Amino acid sequence: MAKTSTTQNSHPNSTVITHRATCKPNASTPSPPVSPIVLFENGITHEPPHGNAPLLRNTVVLSREDEVATGGEEVQVRREDQDKINRFSRLHQREKVLEEELKTKQKDKEDLEEVSTELELVDEDEKVPYKIGDAFVSLPQAEVLELLGSATEKIEKEVEAVEEELSSVRDEMQECKVALYARFGRSINLET
Numbered sequence: 001m002a003k004t005s006t007t008q009n010s011h012p013n014s015t016v017i018t019h020r021a022t023c024k025p026n027a028s029t030p031s032p033p034v035s036p037i038v039l040f041e042n043g044i045t046h047e048p049p050h051g052n053a054p055l056l057r058n059t060v061v062l063s064r065e066d067e068v069a070t071g072g073e074e075v076q077v078r079r080e081d082q083d084k085i086n087r088f089s090r091l092h093q094r095e096k097v098l099e100e101e102l103k104t105k106q107k108d109k110e111d112l113e114e115v116s117t118e119l120e121l122v123d124e125d126e127k128v129p130y131k132i133g134d135a136f137v138s139l140p141q142a143e144v145l146e147l148l149g150s151a152t153e154k155i156e157k158e159v160e161a162v163e164e165e166l167s168s169v170r171d172e173m174q175e176c177k178v179a180l181y182a183r184f185g186r187s188i189n190l191e192t
Contacts, residue, residue: 075184088176088190091169098166105159112152119145 004025119141121129127138130147177190 040094075187081180081183084176084180088173088180091173091176095166095169095173098162098169102159102162102166105155105162109152109155109159112148112155115149116145116152119148 065189119128122141122143126141128141128144129136130144132141168183180190
């Protein structure tokens with residue numbers, strides 16, 4: 001038999017629920033400690049770090065409206081559903097990698113354009129150090145501007161390729177979302 005009590009916590013939107021299993025007292029067995037679990041209004045449960053064993057960690061609790069909306073019945077997860085969920089997860093990870101790659105390439109492009117602008121102010125007769133691999137080579141300003149122009153064109157093509165791949169990943173993620181939400185409704189959360 002279990003005994004549960006509810007008290008208001010210091011946080012205005014939380015309630016502390018303490019749960020203790022009760023059984024016949026045995027002198028050799030100490031009673032288990034009370035393990036408080038904090039339930040926040042957003043439905044996420046949290047156990048304070050002082051507990052010995054985690055009871056519920058990062059568990060989402062549906063509100064009564066969400067339970068009613070799902071019909072109270074469990075939808076069986078089929079193999080193809082699990083494959084779609086796994087595919088969505090891989091696509092989401094790929095999306096994050098592509099977003100970081102895109103940021104890096106756009107920063108590199110901005111840096112090249114800024115350097116090109118600065119070099120236009122340098123005398124045409126002056127030699128400018130240009131990095132090729134690990135070495136710097138002194139080249140005329142006009143030649144360095146040509147090299148920077150070709151490097152800028154190359155990085156623009158790379159940015160376009162990453163943007164296209166990111167777009168196709170997002171389209172495929174949306175297709176997975178539509179299929180999974182149609183099957184599971186509000187009982188699955190695919191918001192990223």
